[in-house]
Amino acid sequence: MTAPGPADAAAPALSLRLRHGFPGLTLDVAFEAPAGVTALFGPSGAGKTSVVNAVAGLLRPEQGRIAVGGAVLLDSAARLCLPPHRRRIGYVFQDARLFPHLSVAANLRYGARFAPGPAPQDDFDRVTEMLGIGALLDRRPAALSGGERSRVALGRALLSRPRLLLMDEPLAALDAARKAEILPWIERLRDAAEVPILYVTHSAAELARLATTVVLLDRGRVTRAGPVAEVLSDPDAAQGLGRRDAGAILHATVDRHDDDGLTRLSTAAGTLWLPRVAADPGQRLRVRIEAQDVILSRARPEGLSALNVLPATVSQVRLGEGPGALVQLRLGEEAILARLTRRSVAALGLEPGVACHAVIKSVAVAKGDVGSG
Amino acid sequence: MAGWLSPEEWQALGLSLKVAFWATLVSLPLGLVAAMALARGRFWGRSILNGLVHLPLILPPVVTGYLLLATFGRRAPLGAALDEIGIVLAFRWTGAALAAAVMAFPLMVRAMRLAIEAVDPGLEQAAATLGASRPWVFATVTLPLILPGVLAGAVLAFAKAMGEFGATITFVSAIPGETMTLPTAINAALQVPGNEASVWRMVLISVVLAMAALALTELVSRRVARRISGT
Structure with a gap:
């Protein structure tokens, strides 16, 4: 077993460089993300989800290197590519992807058994309380509302004790009211600073609310990256955000x-x-x-x-x-x-x-x- | 009750159940592997595998039976090799089970394959990101989700194995007590004049068993589906 090395405190939360050719799009992306929420922002087709999938190990890029907190997950030069289950990357999918045959509690506990070491004593209670899903534990995913599903998916990813949390437009499938319901939970998560988050969005409002760092992506390339206040107040970057959304x-x-x-x-x-x-x-x-x-x-x-x-x-x-x-x-x-x-x-x-x-x-x-x- | 059927008829029924049971049990894991490979695999020879699996469905059963005899007969190369290690298939109930399994295989694989193709690969990806290795993903996500299809395939295969006639009679003949299953027994009884009562009894049993199998599949898959959807 080439177990990932211990996390290096001085290393950036995520350091990523990758190249991959798709029909009609060449992804050529490099950026470093500090702790907090790093928002990957760009129009659809910019390659945001591909970047996130490469971090999760669901896409194997032709070339690249991905390290999370100092642990190398992918290094094409060294022919290293950890499979998804050995990366310890939590992934909150846009469509939640809860296991339909398991109860909410079993969904939440799914990843814990694979996480190394014993779980912190009150982990489960703390996360269910933080996300307000304690009352849903006995239900099946089919009996949940869209907002509840999103929160359970978030809790499930958190309880696998990931090194990094990926969120691929977790709010895109929800209506405005449900969005307003989830946003504070993600803010709490960010402010608790437990786990760095890579957050994919094409909503400027979500970006302004959640991000600490912004990476603007367009047609497979990074057009701008930096602290959120700096990027959002830059008239040049505003073009990349869509002028109406500036x-x-x-x-x-x-x-x-x-x-x-x-x-x-x-x-x-x-x-x-x-x-x-x-x-x-x-x-x-x-x-x-x-x-x-x-x-x-x-x-x-x-x-x-x-x-x-x-x-x-x-x-x-x-x-x-x-x-x-x-x-x-x-x-x-x-x-x-x-x-x-x-x-x-x-x-x-x-x-x-x-x-x-x-x-x-x-x-x-x-x-x-x-x-x- | 026991007097309702003649000893020969009881024997044929018992043998049929035994043959169908073993045929289903042994082909279950193989069917699952074949269904997974056909539904998910991207490998050279996939369409050849697909053709091979479905061949017994389209070949005349007598041809399948003869090919089995040519392969597993005591003088055939493979049959002789198996004979060496004490496995004899030709003209034995084990051979009847093999013939039934081969004939039922396409039906079993088809049902399982449909179920596997209905599983959202996104759920398996989600399980992998949570730390589950491939065997774990299969055991905890894929298998529970395809269970109705697997059960349906198994029951269908069992029913088909119960009724297999052409390949069986060609490969292992109809030896009372060894290879004379219900269908071959019905066929044999038809050859004897004045035996209509016996024929009818065995026909009735066949119909009841087939319908029971169908009802069982319905019941099981409905119950499993309800368990999955949680409603």
């Missing part, structure tokens, strides 16, 4: 809830008022500000209904091919994007270094765009 994240702390239904948050750029946020004062949040919800004003606006007027400095201007333009604004240490017309950019004389005010309508920030973190 939006950066602001970190905020809950100050207080007011009686008129608004919540006061403080950010690096000043006070932000949002419709009631379900979080306690003092809690750290990330708020996604969509570029199209931001209005710019050179002078501090007076007599405006919008509650949030944040002083900012223009740091980048990208004129689009059409009538639009993306402007990056610095607010303290953070940056957001504003989507304007080229005409406005010219009329206001916006260029790097210009001071202005960013106006954000409180109600424009969707509930789903506020998450922990």
Whole structure:
């Protein structure tokens, strides 16, 4: 047995380099992912699932090297390719793939017997409690709702005590309400920092909410990789996200809830008022500000209904091919994007270094765009 | 009750059950392997294997019987080699079981193969990512899911083995107490004038056994399907 070596604490959570030819697509991808949630983002057909399958061992790339926490899973140069069952990679499939002939409890316990060493005493109880599936244990997968199925699949993968968790669009098959139900569980998992996660998505909103690191993929290649706040506030990367979906994240702390239904948050750029946020004062949040919800004003606006007027400095201007333009604004240490017309950019004389005010309508920030973190 | 059938008829019924039982039992693992190979395998010679498995279904049974005799007869090379180590098939009940197994094999493999093809390979992949090696995946995921198909294949094969006539009579003849199964006994009874009562009794038993087998498959697969879906 060439058992995978012990995890090296200094090694990145995932280091990956691979090349593989498909009919019509050559996958040529390399990136390193730190702990936390690394989101693989790109349009369908970009090769996201193939990358994830290569990590799981379900796809054997022609060339490449994949190491997780220092343990080498694949090294084509050394002719090493561990089979899936020896990789200890948890995989949450889009379609859950629960075993239909086993109860929820048996599904959850399936992987534990293969994990090395004795399971931590309260592992099972802790995971079922964290995911809120304790009441479902005796049921069969056929009797579960879509959201419950996703949570059981997540719990099953976690209980196999993986080195890395792969999640391939786990929310894509769910409606908006079910998505809103699952997202907090994944945030909890990320914030507990138990296991690094490679998360495939083509939703910019999910990306903004969950990711710590972003890898943008297009036609089999990495077009951009980096910390989420940096990538999302980069006008060039915004092209890869789809212009309509452009939006950066602001970190905020809950100050207080007011009686008129608004919540006061403080950010690096000043006070932000949002419709009631379900979080306690003092809690750290990330708020996604969509570029199209931001209005710019050179002078501090007076007599405006919008509650949030944040002083900012223009740091980048990208004129689009059409009538639009993306402007990056610095607010303290953070940056957001504003989507304007080229005409406005010219009329206001916006260029790097210009001071202005960013106006954000409180109600424009969707509930789903506020998450922990 | 025992007087209802003549001793010869009891003997034929008992022998038929014994032959069909062993034919089914021994071909079960082989059938499973063949079905897995045909459903999942991507290897050279797959279509040849497919043809071989299905051959007894389309060949005249007498041809299959003769080919068995030519292969396993005491003077045939393979038969002689088996004779050396004390295994004799020609004109023995074991030979009847072999003939029945060969004739029933395509039906068994077909039922199992359909069941295997209905299993989502994604479930097996999921089991592998959870740490299960291939044999474990088969034992804990694939096999439970194809169980209705395996049982259906086994019952179908048993019923077919009970009724096998052409290959059996060619390969092992119809020796009372050794190779005279129900169908060959019916055939023999037909040769004797005034024996209609005996023929009818054995025909009735054959019909009842066949229908019981069919009902059993239905019952078992429905119960297993219910267990799987959990409703």
